Amino acid sequence: MNNECMAMLAEQWKHICQNYSSDDLLHAFQFIQEHSLVLVEEFYKKMLVEKESAEFFSDDIIQQRLRDTLNQWLLESFSVGINKSYSDAVEKQRMVGHVHARVGIPSWLIMRGVREIERKMFELLNNSDTKSALTTCSYIIQIMGFATEIMCRSYEAKTVANQEVKHSYRLFSAMQDVAVQKDKQRSSLLDWENELMFKVFTGNVGFKHPMLSKSEFGLWFIHKASYAFSGSDQVKLIIDRIYEVDKLNEIVxxxxxxxxxxxxxQSIRDLNREIQHLVDQLFQVSEYIESGNDSLTQLLNRRYLNTIVSREITYSRQNRTPLSLLAIDADFFKSINDKFGHAAGDLALKFIAEALQKYSQGSDYAFRVGGEEFLLLLVATDLERAVNIAESIRKYVEHGMITSAQGQQFKFTVSIGCALYDGHPDYQKFLDTADTALYAAKNTGRNRVYIAKTDPQASLSNS
Incomplete structure (x- = not known):
C-alpha cells in the first residue's frame, strides 16, 4: 500500500470515530480493557479445535506469544479513538497483515478468529445492564471490521509479491542446479549405490547404510530440485522412487x-537408473533467469532469502525435522580494506564463501547478504551438527592465509551466531535469532561461535 492509500485509510478510521461521542469511545475502550483477556482466551479456545489452524497454533510457546500479541492488538485498536493516532493505527494493521502473509496464515482464518471475538463480545454486552450497549457494540464491530480490512489489503499485496519472487526463485534454482549440481549429484547418487554394494559384497553382517532420502543426493533433491521443478511430472516419480529405494535398502x-x-x-540399481534418467529430463531447461547470485562470491544473494527460509521452515514444521541457521560476519573487516585495499578485502570475502561451500552439503543454502555478512541455512540439521560446521568454518578462516595481488599476506577471523529453529512460523524471528547470536559473538570477544537459545542463558562454543 502506498502513502496515498495509507492516508486515505487513516482518514476513514478517523471518520468512523467521529460518528461517536468521546464518552462512547471511552466506554468502548474500557469495555475492551476489562474483557480483552477473556476475548483472547475465547479466540484460542475455539481456534485450537479447528483442523486448519492446528499448524499455526499448536505450539505452546507460540500460543503464549500470540495471546500477548492479540491482547495488545485489541487494546491498541480501541485506544485510537481516544489518542487519535489514526496513521499509526493503519501502519500497525499493515504490518500485521505483512506478518500473516510472511507466516502463511490464510486471511479467512483471521476473519474466523475475529468472528469468535465478536460473538463473545455480543454475549458479554448482552449480559450487561449498560444502556449504551448497542452503541458500544456498533463501534466495536466497525473497528474490528475496518482493522481486519486493512490487514487483508496488506496481506494480499504481500502475498502477490511473495508469489512472484517464489516463481522467479523456482526458475533460478533450476538454472543454478544445471550449472552447479548436475554432475555433483549424479556422482552422489552413484557413490551411495557403490557404498551399499561394497558393504554387501565384502561380507559384512548386520551392517547399516543411510537411507537414500537422507543422503547428499536425497536431501538435495527433496529440498532444492523438487521445489525448483515443482509442477513437473518427474518430481513426484523421483520422490516415489527414492522412498522405494529406502524400503529396499532397509530390507537389504x-x-x-x-x-x-x-x-x-539389482532392484535398487534399476530404480537408481530410473531416478537418474528422470533427473536428466528435469535438467533440460534453457530459460533466462534473473540472477540470484552474488557476483563476487557466487553464493546466493538476498533476492531469494525470504522465499527459501520460509519454505524450509514450512518443511521443518510439517515433517518435524531440525533446521539450523548460521549468521557469519568477518571481524574487523574495515581494517583489511584500509590496510591492504579493497581487492584484498574481496579475496577475504571469497575465502569465507569457500569455507561455507567446503563445509555445507548440496541441500544447504549459502548466502552473502551484504558487505561482509553471510548466512548458511542448514537443512535437516540439529544443533550439534550446526555447531560442528560453524566451528569448522571458524577454524578454516582463522588458520587460512590470504595473499594479495601485491604479495602481502594477512589473516583474519569470523564471528558466528548459531540458531536452531524453535517452531515459530514467522521466518523473520528465525533470522533475527541468528542475527542476535552473531552480535553476541562479536560483543563477547569475536572469533567464536555463539549458540542462541530460547531461554536467557545462551551458551558459548569456543575453542
Whole structure:
C-alpha cells in the first residue's frame, strides 16, 4: 500500500470515530480493557479445535506469544479513538497483515478468529445492564471490521509479491542446479549405490547404510530440485522412487540370504537408473533467469532469502525435522580494506564463501547478504551438527592465509551466531535469532561461535 492509500485509510478510521461521542469511545475502550483477556482466551479456545489452524497454533510457546500479541492488538485498536493516532493505527494493521502473509496464515482464518471475538463480545454486552450497549457494540464491530480490512489489503499485496519472487526463485534454482549440481549429484547418487554394494559384497553382517532420502543426493533433491521443478511430472516419480529405494535398502540390511540380496541390489540399481534418467529430463531447461547470485562470491544473494527460509521452515514444521541457521560476519573487516585495499578485502570475502561451500552439503543454502555478512541455512540439521560446521568454518578462516595481488599476506577471523529453529512460523524471528547470536559473538570477544537459545542463558562454543 502506498502513502496515498495509507492516508486515505487513516482518514476513514478517523471518520468512523467521529460518528461517536468521546464518552462512547471511552466506554468502548474500557469495555475492551476489562474483557480483552477473556476475548483472547475465547479466540484460542475455539481456534485450537479447528483442523486448519492446528499448524499455526499448536505450539505452546507460540500460543503464549500470540495471546500477548492479540491482547495488545485489541487494546491498541480501541485506544485510537481516544489518542487519535489514526496513521499509526493503519501502519500497525499493515504490518500485521505483512506478518500473516510472511507466516502463511490464510486471511479467512483471521476473519474466523475475529468472528469468535465478536460473538463473545455480543454475549458479554448482552449480559450487561449498560444502556449504551448497542452503541458500544456498533463501534466495536466497525473497528474490528475496518482493522481486519486493512490487514487483508496488506496481506494480499504481500502475498502477490511473495508469489512472484517464489516463481522467479523456482526458475533460478533450476538454472543454478544445471550449472552447479548436475554432475555433483549424479556422482552422489552413484557413490551411495557403490557404498551399499561394497558393504554387501565384502561380507559384512548386520551392517547399516543411510537411507537414500537422507543422503547428499536425497536431501538435495527433496529440498532444492523438487521445489525448483515443482509442477513437473518427474518430481513426484523421483520422490516415489527414492522412498522405494529406502524400503529396499532397509530390507537389504536385514537380509542374510545371498540370492535374495542380489535380487534386491539389482532392484535398487534399476530404480537408481530410473531416478537418474528422470533427473536428466528435469535438467533440460534453457530459460533466462534473473540472477540470484552474488557476483563476487557466487553464493546466493538476498533476492531469494525470504522465499527459501520460509519454505524450509514450512518443511521443518510439517515433517518435524531440525533446521539450523548460521549468521557469519568477518571481524574487523574495515581494517583489511584500509590496510591492504579493497581487492584484498574481496579475496577475504571469497575465502569465507569457500569455507561455507567446503563445509555445507548440496541441500544447504549459502548466502552473502551484504558487505561482509553471510548466512548458511542448514537443512535437516540439529544443533550439534550446526555447531560442528560453524566451528569448522571458524577454524578454516582463522588458520587460512590470504595473499594479495601485491604479495602481502594477512589473516583474519569470523564471528558466528548459531540458531536452531524453535517452531515459530514467522521466518523473520528465525533470522533475527541468528542475527542476535552473531552480535553476541562479536560483543563477547569475536572469533567464536555463539549458540542462541530460547531461554536467557545462551551458551558459548569456543575453542
Amino acid at each position: 540390511t536385514q537380509c542374510y540370504e545371498k540370492e535374495q540380496i542380489l535380487e534386491l541390489i
